[in-house]
Amino acid sequence: MFRKLQSASALGLLLMYGILPVGSQKVHAGNHLKFTENLVVSADGKNRSNSVFDITGKVTGDNGEELPGVSILLKGTTTGATSDANGTYKLTIPAGNVTLVFSYVGYISQEIPVNNRSVIDVKLLADTKALEEVVVVGYGTMKKSDVTGAITSVKAKDITAIPTTNALRSLQGKVSGIDITQTSGQPGADINIVLRGNRSLKADNKPLVLVDGIPYGSFIDINPTDIASIEVLKDVASTAIYGTRGANGVIIITTKKGSSGKSTISFNSYVSMNKKALYPRMMNGEEYAQQKREAYRTTNGDVYRKDEDIFQVTELQYIKDKQFEDWQSYIFHSGLMQNYEINLTGGSEKTTFATSFGYQKDKGLLLDDIYRRLNGKVSVDHKITDRVRVGVSAIYSYKNQDKRDNPLNMANKILPIAKAFNDDGTLILNPAPGYSAQFTPLADEQPGVFVNNIVDKRLFSSAYLDVKITNELFLKSTIGLDFRDYRRGYYKGYNTVANAGRNSTSGVELNNYFNYTWENTLNYNKTIGNHQIQGLLGTSSLGTKYEEYTSSGNNQASPLTSFHDLNSNTISKAIGSQLRETKIASFFGRINYKLSNKYIFQASLRTDGSSVLAVGNKWGYFPSVSGAWRLIEEPFLRDSKVVNDLKLRVSWGKSGNSAIDPYATKGGLGLSAYAFGTSAAFGYAPKVIPNPNLTWETTGTWNAGVDFGLVGNRISGTIDMYRSRTKDLLLPSLLPTHTGYAEILENIGQVENKGVELAITSQNINAKSFNWSTDWTFTLNREKIIALNNGVTRNEANSWFVGEPTKVFYNYKKIGIWQLGEEEAALNFGSNKPGDVKVADMNGNGVVDPGDRTTFSQVPKFSFGVNNHFEYKNIDLSVFVYGRIGHYINYEYNASAYKPSALENSSNVDYWTPENPTNAFPRPNSSYSTTNYLYQSTLGYVKGSFVKIRDVSLGYNIPSALVKKVGVGRVRVYGTLQNYFTFSKIKDYDPERGGDLSFPLVKQMIFGVNIDF
């Protein structure tokens, strides 16, 4: 099924016929072949003669599995058929000495003379020469062996192997060069995605994500089973054709298309039991009480004070009765995610279609934190004439989310000396006696007090027209229309975590997007002897429009009306609206030249005009050149037993980025408030200083790579090295603040990224009934700011420092705790005392001063993924290990959650006392507030390195003999453990979360089934 859909997907990119050398057609052709070859099945019987007869048979694969969708063609004619779900086919052919051609993507084509047989069963052999794989490139497709840039292709099988809400997450650790982390464990949370490091300091660093050629955004709410392939274009030679937005890499998602023949239905479903993964606990009642005693002892000349002096009477009673609460135990529940997807594809010779429908419900770890999604897709392709094709496609999604506010901040600081519920089971709003600012973290779970509902609707539609002008010249015009409507409505009552006894708040945010894309391309393709030439010319225009309306207020008349009666708010009513429009116009061209299948050359040029840049500076030119040398075709390697494939690639290109807010060149005024008497006196003050010279940020990249296959392709892989320099950064350069402005957006500064990427696949064991293969990826990127605005070497407000990565923490470096006996040194260094945080004297001048602050990189030194895949008969097992090494996180638990003041509950850390001369955490001290303990902020920086067994997945294909009886083609059941095993130096925490204590990442136990009818 996968293979079938994969081949069918190529259909959508009709242009591939223009690009691919004619000779390769048989190799990759699926059933779409008959389409373009103008197959006409004779229906009226006019062509029939007496000499026709029917031939039937069955097509199977290496292991005897039935292959549906195999193309069977009568050689030299356009007559053909396709095998059905059981692999059987039927064809009416003329008698005589005819030959049938069996072809199927991923398998070696076979030509079989009929010799007057009426039954021909065929066994197709898998084509292990993966080199003939077709990959999607910018505005086309290409044989993988012809690719000159750095492109990684992920096929449907790998995307659906692991259940995920965002298909891009399946790239984590599987595609080298891409750094993906989860933003939080809340249902519906997005992912962070960075390709080959951060380049831009201000403009967006997210790669351009295209779905069937149209920009989609990184939150991919498309059913993973609708996806045929994901291609990651990493070097500029591959992305320069997207000029404007190609600087951060391009991810191309190609969705599946229908194919003619028998309709197929597939059903995929899984259920996932979610639990919080790793999460640290706070102090319990005893521990907290002891810390508070220590805090008051510190400020009382080392003498403990009486409990009566520091605890109020009810607290003392609670301590005596051991009336303590473990707040986390009330907060966390188990989550449950359900996912159902159904696909239906099919079609006639002229018209094919693909539809899908999906439903997902993700119940988070917190009560009432629920994400629901309905989505699907309809696409229809139709051949008008031999030369003209049209198609439309619509991807839709409807999301309905009840989104909780984070209660963990309160749960982690509210005292454990507390009583959560009255004896009758009702909630106590201020459970910690005497602490009226500490509101129960369970407040939002009371009925009716908290509503935060998001409804997000999107229709992502596109249509195309393909015209084959001549056999060498193809025209394609695509139009994409993307509509999105978003509504968030909230009502947060008086007694909620957010409002903690203050006014109620309610409001609605409405926004809508309308994006359109119109692209026209002309492809030319010619082969003369050893020379193959392909050319591409195109235009593109892209517009975005965003409108926003907000209204809110405080003190609504009643919670009964939720957010539907905002006018009944009595105070602080506020309304807002916004309109933002951007446009980009582009012209582009590309030429490919191949000599003797050995030497490949490609050059491209794109020019883009962007509305957000200044008049006179709107247009930029983005060239690229690249070449490849297929050494494997040289005589000295052609017959090598060891080396099966070898290709060297070199590329250079320039791409641009203008992903800044619209109107940034124009400056702007900011609304200010005042009142004369009781009359409002709103004013306008200069807010954004205009810069009429803003232009493109450009990135130039060198890339060199080698693709290889060794020992019968048992070991194959790719190694790439690159260096990119981003110049004229769209940077808010520091203005001295005496100007009244903090910054001005300028084209200033440089960032460098360089790195090495490895992706290797080894077939360790390839026996008849047992297979073991391993995929390895390794990513190493070094990013560095080369320059900021003239003469400025640091921008503290944004934590940018020349010579450092773009994302760093900047602070003093804690090296321990001042100990008894070090009184004098502590005092001289910076008026410290034993028990205080000891920071490093980075500049060595003997005293602490701002020059002692240093940087802590948030960027990993390297990351890797290892995926082991085992197959034994009908059973498959895969184990995926992912690691991200060498970066710092600011761990909230160590920093702000440790409360030396004991004014709030604290993380359970090893703190200093005269009897416990630790170097871990400073001494509790009641004279400081929760946030102003000297150097407390330095406690949070810890190495965030981790290795996790991200997925362990065990699948079983129910034997076809068994499922056939109930009329089903294939049934696979599987179970997966996701995020169950994480190894790091941080106790009880999953560093992938990035340091934050809100919405911890979940571990999932998943059971799923795939059924093909």
Add this chain to the structure above:
Amino acid sequence: MKIKIAALLMAFSLAGLTSCEDYLSETNKSGLTEDPFFQTELGITAAVNATYSGTRLWYGKEYPSAFAETGTDLFLRGGDNKANQISDYSVDLNGAQVNLKDYWGHLYKALNTCNTALKLLPSPILTEALNKQYEGEVRFLRAHYLWLITETWGDVVLSTEPTIGVVTTAKRSSVEDFYKVIFGDLDVAIANLAPGKSTTGRITQDVAKAFKARMSLTRASSTNNAAMYAQAATLAKEVIASGRYALFSDFKSLWDMKNAEGGTNSEVVYYVNYTNDDTMNGDYDPAAGKGNNSHLHYIMVYDKQPGMERSIAYGRPYQRYVPTLHLLDLFNENIDQRYAGTFQTVWKANVPNLKAGTVTGYPKMALGDTSMVFLKTAATAEQNANAAGRYKIFDRNTMYKSDGTLLLRSQFIQLSKFMDPTRLAANQEWSSRDGFVIRIAEMYLIAAEALMNTNPTEALKYMNDLRKKRAVAGKETDMEVAAKDLTIDFILDERARELAGELFRWYDLKRTGKLVSYVQKYNMDAKANIKEIHNLRPIPQVQLDAITNKEEFKQNPGYN
């Protein structure tokens, strides 16, 4: 067919090519820009209104109180103080101090807003009267922002033109030059504006004169300039003599929410206006929920005490600032009503339905009974006996060591001037209380200080006029002082009694040269840390980082 397709193709390309520049031009329909908005009357009015917003950032906000009240002889760091660099002059008081950084930005933004508005004035599209009024108001506000800048940081950047384009250098101007501009601006304001009490918060001539009196005294005391003293006295006397302002006979009611409207409060010459409609209470960020926050900062943690819970009446305990023992001891509460009018010392149990016998340790306490009594003296045996089983006593020795070192930072005798029991909820941060900037009492104090050396008799008259008004009923003569008492230390003591918490102290100590000696004497948290360098605040590191002439424009001396 081919021709048709070729034609189609041409059409596509042309559609792409035609009028690209038009296609790419952008109009910001949801935001205003200087051009053309500031060329209209509405725009100029908006530019002038915006110059007022900067005052909202200073009066009624947390950190200006930290700058002006802590790190002095009057206030110490409370249990939840957020800026101990400021209160204690601790080792990390340097260019990285975040609140000073913020306020440098705020004040220079306000200054640039004034300069932008002044560039538009006078405008031919406004009436002459309006031109004069607007220029007078904006000039006053510019003088006010410049005063805060130069007194806080010293010889720093003096901008009188709006910022245009990229600036990469900074130039120091002397304090003297700052005051030239300040006095120039104030003279224009006095000339342009009509006399009268400000009833809406707009600047009037009275406001400008009173502020010029303050500026004159500031320069006089820091440069020992006799002419400036004389000018200060003349202006202060003029404002007093205008008859438009009167001292309250009940100091406590001066701070009652009934009298929180500066426009109707007879003592108030200049105030920063806040309103009951919170949507107008913002500043350069117009968001609601801002308002006057000063009610929060002096409140101690009463809500964990016997029989107590948080209430609207007692407010939200931010516990930022604690009075020094010195401040408490400055008052003779038997004759001076300002002690009771400035501090809260008694708390009544307010837990609903509180019945006797339910509060552990205080079996007699019931709703409405006394819960706590704060004594600036040591509790006597009689007082303790009286309280036993009924309420809790926090006395001098519970709260302070004998040298003034704080023993408690969360329970203390709290400044009550800014309390607002009219808020809608106990936790509501914003209050509609106006920020009183200049009260007529200050004019009496200015007159007394300015005349002290040249005309002690007249000086004494102003001093005693004020003190008698502040006397506990019947104790007027006890409040009178003699000419020999009039020293700068006495004036400072009197200013503390009158103006504590009203954003004067650090600047008063600085202009009189007493900052270091007073802090060493009365501030037990900061006494070991304070040095002469602390008469100026450190320049924010972000400012220093952003300039290219780093050798010319350096950090203030002593800060690293």
